[in-house]
Amino acid sequence: MGSVVRILTRLLWCVWLAGVTVGYAQTITGLVKDKTTGEALIGARIMVKNSQVGTMSDADGKFKLNYTDKFPVVLVFHYVGYQQLEVNVTTAAKPVVAEMLEVESVGPEVVIVDTRITEKQKESPLTVESMDVIGIKETPAANFYEGLANLKGVDLTASSLGFKIINTRGFNSTRPVRSLQLIDGVDNQAPGLNFSLGNFMGASELDVQSVELVVGASSAQYGPNAFNGVVNMTTKSPFLHPGFSAMVKVGERDLTEIVVRHAFVINNSAGDAKWGFKFNYSLMKAYDWMADNMAPTTQSLAGTNNPGGYDAVNRYGDENITTGANNFSDNYGRRNFPGLNIYHRTGYLEKDLVDYNTRSIKLAAAAYFKPTAKTELIYSYNFGTGTTVYQGDNRYSLKDIIFQQHRLEFKGDKFMVRAYTTQEDAGRSYDAVFTALLLERYSKSDNFWSQDYSNYWSRMYPRIRQLPGMPGVPVFDQPGQTTNLHIADSVLGANYDSLLIWHQLARNYADGIGNPLFGGLPRLQPGTPEFVREFNRIINNTTFIGGGSRFWDKSALAHIMGEYKFTPKFAEIKVGVNYRLYLPNSQGTIFSDTSGKKITNDEIGSFITAEKKFLADRLKVNIALRIDKNRNFNTLFSPAASAVYSIRKNHNFRLSFSSALRNPTLQDQYLYYNVGRAILIGNIEGVDTLVTLSSLVNFYNSAFNYDTLEFAKIKRVRPERVRSIEIGYKGTLFGHLFIDASAYMSWYYDFLGYRLVSTAPSRDPNVNRPITVYRVSANTDDMVVTNGFSIATTYFFKQHYSVNGNYSYNVLDRLGSIDPIIPAFNTPKHKFNIGVSGREFQLKMGKINIRNVGFSVNYKWVEGFLFEGSPQFTGYVPTYDLVDAQVNYRDNKLKTTFKLGASNLLNNAQYQVYGGPKIGRLAYFSATVDLQ
Numbered sequence: 051m052g053s054v055v056r057i058l059t060r061l062l063w064c065v066w067l068a069g070v071t072v073g074y075a076q077t078i079t080g081l082v083k084d085k086t087t088g089e090a091l092i093g094a095r096i097m098v099k100n101s102q103v104g105t106m107s108d109a110d111g112k113f114k115l116n117y118t119d120k121f122p123v124v125l126v127f128h129y130v131g132y133q134q135l136e137v138n139v140t141t142a143a144k145p146v147v148a149e150m151l152e153v154e155s156v157g158p159e160v161v162i163v164d165t166r167i168t169e170k171q172k173e174s175p176l177t178v179e180s181m182d183v184i185g186i187k188e189t190p191a192a193n194f195y196e197g198l199a200n201l202k203g204v205d206l207t208a209s210s211l212g213f214k215i216i217n218t219r220g221f222n223s224t225r226p227v228r229s230l231q232l233i234d235g236v237d238n239q240a241p242g243l244n245f246s247l248g249n250f251m252g253a254s255e256l257d258v259q260s261v262e263l264v265v266g267a268s269s270a271q272y273g274p275n276a277f278n279g280v281v282n283m284t285t286k287s288p289f290l291h292p293g294f295s296a297m298v299k300v301g302e303r304d305l306t307e308i309v310v311r312h313a314f315v316i317n318n319s320a321g322d323a324k325w326g327f328k329f330n331y332s333l334m335k336a337y338d339w340m341a342d343n344m345a346p347t348t349q350s351l352a353g354t355n356n357p358g359g360y361d362a363v364n365r366y367g368d369e370n371i372t373t374g375a376n377n378f379s380d381n382y383g384r385r386n387f388p389g390l391n392i393y394h395r396t397g398y399l400e401k402d403l404v405d406y407n408t409r410s411i412k413l414a415a416a417a418y419f420k421p422t423a424k425t426e427l428i429y430s431y432n433f434g435t436g437t438t439v440y441q442g443d444n445r446y447s448l449k450d451i452i453f454q455q456h457r458l459e460f461k462g463d464k465f466m467v468r469a470y471t472t473q474e475d476a477g478r479s480y481d482a483v484f485t486a487l488l489l490e491r492y493s494k495s496d497n498f499w500s501q502d503y504s505n506y507w508s509r510m511y512p513r514i515r516q517l518p519g520m521p522g523v524p525v526f527d528q529p530g531q532t533t534n535l536h537i538a539d540s541v542l543g544a545n546y547d548s549l550l551i552w553h554q555l556a557r558n559y560a561d562g563i564g565n566p567l568f569g570g571l572p573r574l575q576p577g578t579p580e581f582v583r584e585f586n587r588i589i590n591n592t593t594f595i596g597g598g599s600r601f602w603d604k605s606a607l608a609h610i611m612g613e614y615k616f617t618p619k620f621a622e623i624k625v626g627v628n629y630r631l632y633l634p635n636s637q638g639t640i641f642s643d644t645s646g647k648k649i650t651n652d653e654i655g656s657f658i659t660a661e662k663k664f665l666a667d668r669l670k671v672n673i674a675l676r677i678d679k680n681r682n683f684n685t686l687f688s689p690a691a692s693a694v695y696s697i698r699k700n701h702n703f704r705l706s707f708s709s710a711l712r713n714p715t716l717q718d719q720y721l722y723y724n725v726g727r728a729i730l731i732g733n734i735e736g737v738d739t740l741v742t743l744s745s746l747v748n749f750y751n752s753a754f755n756y757d758t759l760e761f762a763k764i765k766r767v768r769p770e771r772v773r774s775i776e777i778g779y780k781g782t783l784f785g786h787l788f789i790d791a792s793a794y795m796s797w798y799y800d801f802l803g804y805r806l807v808s809t810a811p812s813r814d815p816n817v818n819r820p821i822t823v824y825r826v827s828a829n830t831d832d833m834v835v836t837n838g839f840s841i842a843t844t845y846f847f848k849q850h851y852s853v854n855g856n857y858s859y860n861v862l863d864r865l866g867s868i869d870p871i872i873p874a875f876n877t878p879k880h881k882f883n884i885g886v887s888g889r890e891f892q893l894k895m896g897k898i899n900i901r902n903v904g905f906s907v908n909y910k911w912v913e914g915f916l917f918e919g920s921p922q923f924t925g926y927v928p929t930y931d932l933v934d935a936q937v938n939y940r941d942n943k944l945k946t947t948f949k950l951g952a953s954n955l956l957n958n959a960q961y962q963v964y965g966g967p968k969i970g971r972l973a974y975f976s977a978t979v980d981l982q
Contacts, residue, residue, distance in 0.1 A: 077322060078115045078139060080146030082107045082127060091129050091150060093982055095290070099124040099136065101463060103424065105323075106290050108982065116322050116423035117142065152849070179204065179263040179842075183286075186258055188887060190906045190934035192301070192953045192972045194258060195249035198281075200883050200908045200934070202790070202842040202856035203265055208962040208969055211303070211338040212250050212408040212438030213448070218265045218279040219796070220836050220860050222876040224441040224919060224963055227715060228277040230268075234285055234430070236457050239275075240474045242605030242634055242641075244715035250410055251434035251453040252283070254330040256295050256311040256978070257414070259286045266794060267710035267774040270674040270690035273628060273655055277712040277772060288313035288326030288418055293982040301974030305336040326418035338406040338439060339967035342399070349921045351377060351392045357546070357553040358393030363923065363965055366445075367486030368397025369727065376500050384535050388514055389542045389549055390507045395490055395499060396561055402576040403482040403585075404447040410436035425462040431455070435477070441966055443920040444484065444725060447589075450477030464617075469610040476603035480589040483922065484725055485599040488588050489581075493561075494570030502564035506556040513552070517541050592639045593724055603640055605716075606633045621662040629654045634716050642722035642732070649720050653680040653713065670694045680713050682734060683769055700782035704792075705775075712770040718802055718827040719767060728806070728823040737764040737826050740807035746821070749811065762807045764828050771799045791841040798836070800829045803871030832867035836860065836875070850891040857882040874918030881912045890940070902940035909933050923965030930960035947978045 082094040090111025097104035098117065107113045117123060125146065127135040132150040139146055179201040181194065189197030198216050199206035205222045207215040215226045231238040231246035233253050238246045261283050268276040292313045299307040313328035343363040346353050350361035351370055361368050370376050370392070377383070378390040416430035434453040440446045452475040459468040494502070514520065519541045521534040542549060561573035574581040591598025611628035632651040638644035655678040663670050676688040692706035714732075721732040738761060745760035752758050778792030805828045812819040842856035862875040887906035892899060914929040936951025954960075957971035 076117050076142040077320070078117050078123075078125070078142050078146060080113055080148060082111045082113065082129070082148045082150065084132075085149035085151050091132070093129075094148075094150070095128040096148075097126045097128070099126050103463075104290060106292075106982075114321065114323070116420075118423045179265065181261045183259055184889070186255065186261070187947070187978075188889060188904060188906050188936070188938070190885075190908050190936040190951050190953070192305075192951075192974055193249070194255055194261070195252070196953060197934075198261060198263065200885065200910060201263060202883075203838075203840045203858040203860075204263060205877060206962060207966075208339075209441040209966050210341075210408065210439035211336055211972075212334075212410060212436065213440050214248050214250075215246075216248070216263070216281050218263065219794070219838065220862060220875045220877040221278060221873050223873070224966070227275070228712060229279050229281065230272055230276040231281040231283075232272070233283045233432075234457065235459075235468055236455060236470045237472070237609065239472070239607070240453065240605075241472055241607040241632060242474055242476070242603040242636060242716070244717050246281075247434075247453060250436060250438055251412065251451075253285055254309055254311060254332040254412055254414060256297055256309050257285045257328070257330045259284045259291070266776060267708045267772045267796065269678075269688040269710035270657060270659075270676045270708060273657075273676070274653065274678050274680075274711055274713050274769075277710045277770065286311075286313070286328070288315060288328040288416075289323055289420075292326070293980070295978065295980045297976055297978040299974055299976035301336075302972050303337045303339075305334075305972065305974060307334045307976075308332070322420075322423075324420055326420075328414075328416050328418075330412070330414040332410070332412040334408070334410040334436075336408050338408045339969055340401055340406060341439070341445065341965070341967040342401065343961075343965070343968075345925070347922055348924045350394075351379075352394070356392060357389075357549040358391055359396070359553075359557070361394055362397070363925065364400045364445075365397040366400065366403065366483040366922075367490040368394045369487075369922070370394050376503075378504070381535065384539065387504065387507060388538050389510065389552070390504060393500075393503055393553065393556070395496070396557060396573060398486040398489060398576065400445060400482060403485055404439050404445070405437055405449060406439070408436070408438045410434070410438070425460070428457070428459040428461075430457045430459075432457075439482075441919065441923065441963065443730070444922065445482045445965070446479060447482055448477075448479045451475065451479055452477055464615040465613065467610075467612045469608075471606065471608045473606045474603060476601040478590065479601045479603075480599040481593075481601075481725070482599075484593070485585070485588050487727075488597070488599060489574055489584060492571070492584050492588075493573045494564065494568055498564070498568040498570055499560050502560040502568070502570070503556050505565065506559040507552070510552045510556075513548070514542075517545055517548075519544075592637065601639050602637045604635045606635070607631060608633075621660045623661075624659045625657070627654070627656040632716060634720065638722065640723055641716065641720040643720070644722075649716075651681055651716060651719065653678060655679070668696045678711060678713075680769070682719060683713065686711050686769060686771070702780045704778045704780070706777075707773070707775055709771070709773050711772075712802070714767040714769060714802060714827065721827065728825045730804075730825045731827070733764060733767045733827040736766040737762060737807065739810075740824060740826070741810045743806050743808055743823070746808055746811075754811070754815075756811075756813060759810055761810075762805065762826075764805055764807070764826055767802060767827050768800055768829055770802050770829075773797045786846045788844045788846075789841070790843075791839075793837075793839045795835065795837040798834050800831075801834070801872050802827065802829055803873055804828055805871065828871055830867075830869045830871035832865070832869045832872065834865060834867065834872055835863040837863070851886070851888045853886045855882065855884045874916070874924075876915065876917050876919075878913040878915045881910070883911075884909045900939065902942065903938070904940075905935075905937045907933065907935040917964040919963070919965055923963075925964040927961050927964055930958065932956070932958050932960065945979060945981055947980070949976045949978070950974075 082091045091107060094107040096113055105113050105115045122138055122140045125137045125139055127148045129150055132152055135148055135150050137146055137148055186194040191197040198204055203218050205217045207222055207224055209224045217226060217229050221228050225245050227245050240247055264280040266279060268280050272280050292315050295311045297309040310331045315323045316325040318324045341364045345363055346360045347363050352360040377392050378387045379392050413433040419427045432455045437449045440448050454473045455470055457470040521537050563572055564570050574584055588598045589600055592600050592602045609630045613624060613626035616623040630653050634641050634649050636643055641649055643649045657676040659674040661672045672692045674690040679685045688709045688711055690708045694702055694704045696702050719732045719734040721730055723730045740762055742760045742762050745758055748758040774794055774796040776792055776794040780790045782788050804825045806825055808821050808823045838860035840858040844852055844854040846852045858881050860877050861879055885908035889904040890902050892901050893903045911931040915927055917927045918924045932954040933956055934953050935955050936949055938947055938949040940947045952971055952973035954971045959968040959970040961968055
């Protein structure tokens with residue numbers, strides 16, 4: 051790590067020394083105003099055409115812009131509600147006066163769409179969904195991150211109020227390993243947990259400039275793990291967005307959110323902006339949605355009407371782990387234990403196991419320095435901590451988790467060098483499901499509890515024999531005969547109420563002390579001092595060291611990357627390289643890093659892209675090739691190619707081929723985690739000493755015939771791969787209607803999943819070797835195909851209003867494969883959004899005339915689909931619809947925007963993920979002060 055830092059430092063100094071030799075900067079000054087009224091326009095955006103150099107107008111409408119290239123230069127002026135203006139500047143000696151026209155004052159031919167949809171979006175070869183700073187302010191959802199779900203093709207998965215995940219094009223999950231989330235180019239991945247933390251530890255809402263969702267395979271552009279898409283957030287530069295802003299938001303579920311941003315610029319003696327600083331603080335508190343789904347899980351051996359109980363989705367510890375001991379539903383059980391049938395442990399509800407008081411604190415600071423007008427050096431630090439509920443294979447309480455990032459970046463018009471580090475601390479996070487198992491076993495083992503239950507049931511025999519119509523005892527026919535068994539079942543069914551009472555008596559006995567020879571204790575009751583004491587002991591001790599369910603995780607990663615753009619006459623070429631070092635550190639609670647064992651992993655990659663325009667710049671062709679090498683896997687190539695053809699301005703057709711890879715996560719490689727029912731292990735070396743579960747069952751059913759045992763031959767894990775083809779159209783019709791339509795087909799290879807295996811019984815009949823079940827990471831050998839179509843339209847009218855709608859269709863074709871390793875698609879076949887919005891219009895009611903009013907309403911419909919998470923959390927998410935809405939008012943004198951809105955306005959409570967909570971209405975009110 052030290053050598054990487056030294057190399058980076060030297061490189062940055064070299065680039066900085068080269069940058070300071072750039073030509074002398076001249077300062078272009080000027081004024082931006084309304085052409086009709088002469089009023090100064092505050093916060094207008096001024097950019098040098100076809101570059102990233104820009105600034106904003108101040109409170110007097112004035113601006114300064116450092117410029118080093120030769121004159122003349124074209125400045126492009128943008129202001130919401132005004133026609134875009136281009137001004138040709140020939141010298142810096144004369145101030146520029148930019149007079150802008152409001153859109154509605156220049157006739158119907160003005161392209162209103164251009165104020166919100168950039169040329170980059172129109173000409174992108176991929177499907178790109180975006181939300182700009184205006185969209186962030188106007189989203190009807192409770193926050194901008196949830197508002198992304200209203201974009202075309204986007205799936206939002208809510209594990210809890212605090213933990214929400216964005217995904218696109220299928221294979222959705224609560225653990226977002228197949229999508230990449232970037233904030234200012236920095237991966238938001240938690241190094242040990244191996245997934246992005248959504249916006250729970252992300253950017254402050256007041257500091258987000260824009261969000262882009264690049265949909266589909268994108269490794270050639272963004273590197274490994276950009277498998278199904280990229281969420282790319284850009285925060286505000288203090289040079290472009292100086293000033294103070296603050297937001298206070300309150301709402302249902304005790305929601306309180308406080309956000310503060312302050313940015314300022316320091317000029318040198320010549321009046322040029324040299325230093326920029328910004329600081330962000332965000333606090334969010336709320337009472338989370340409660341996961342209380344009491345439906346049976348797919349693995350439950352019984353349903354809700356079973357007198358002996360069942361395995362409920364959000365009740366943990368009731369899983370029938372000792373299946374054979376708790377299952378008397380076969381002929382033997384029906385003959386010798388009539389009415390006992392199947393019974394489950396009592397278990398604990400999730401509400402008794404997790405902290406629903408969601409909290410999130412985010413701090414960020416950044417310093418910007420301009421050695422020259424064209425170069426920028428940036429250092430930023432981000433800190434986040436909080437508590438929420440997360441769902442993966444189990445449900446987890448992320449409690450007091452800490453996430454930190456340092457970024458150092460140096461960039462110019464043609465180059466960029468970026469290095470960052472990420473550190474996480476799991477805090478007091480723990481596994482809620484495993485906690486319930488440990489609480490149950492504190493009282494007595496599963497086997498002893500089962501014996502207590504069945505032994506007490508034997509006391510029911512006299513009552514069962516006395517039931518009218520019951521066959522004689524010993525009942526019930528000899529083996530091979532079933533007539534009396536059917537009669538007995540009928541009699542027991544007719545006495546269902548009695549069965550309920552007798553099973554409850556058996557449960558009370560098993561949950562109590564039971565057989566004193568077993569040395570058991572009464573079941574711990576939630577809320578009692580005994581429960582609280584043991585609960586705290588479990589969640590504050592790591593799994594292997596203290597017999598608890600807490601994670602100990604202080605993993606880290608370091609990343610360095612660089613890019614350079616060449617502009618020879620024949621094409622525009624960009625090259626880049628990156629290196630990443632993983633440093634997992636869990637002390638055996640997550641990874642196999644026990645007894646001082648150190649685990650490290652690293653990867654390196656490079657890419658080259660070439661872009662060329664033909665046919666008078668109407669055809670843009672781009673080709674790309676990326677090469678990636680992880681220490682543990684073979685070198686892989688990710689090619690891409692695209693063509694965008696503009697029939698005429700604002701009509702763009704595109705065709706693209708893209709590819710992506712996903713390296714096995716650290717957990718896929720090095721996991722060693724005991725969840726009670728099995729031990730989850732990574733697979734970096736391959737497995738050949740464990741037997742398949744199906745052959746183990748055959749072993750016991752064949753009088754212990756060792757020849758029936760089958761040893762599993764599982765190859766070491768390897769990266770997943772995908773290839774994708776997409777066609778699309780983006781265009782503007784009649785100056786007001788924007789259309790974006792696309793269709794795709796993707797081929798997936800080497801999906802990562804897992805296989806269940808176990809240790810083999812001893813060949814010595816005198817040795818009773820315990821059987822341990824393992825879940826081993828593995829790849830599938832089968833290929834699958836996905837395809838889909840989406841379309842989005844936005845109609846802008848009368849300057850202030852717009853209507854939008856989008857529809858998405860996605861399907862999975864398994865090509866006949868039944869391999870369970872293939873991950874769940876977890877995506878609705880059909881979904882759509884319809885919305886209407888207005889901004890900065892006048893509201894007239896009699897003599898009342900209110901200016902600067904806005905609103906937005908969005909209706910979402912999602913078709914039901916099967917969500918496959920884990921054995922505990924697999925089930926059907928029913929079709930649902932919901933409405934988000936907000937109204938806002940801007941008081942220019944107070945420089946404050948007031949907003950009243952609600953997510954799921956009609957309180958249509960619905961599941962977004964099976965196993966998670968039902969999401970209801972969240973109404974809110976906010977006030978945002980913005981002082982430029």
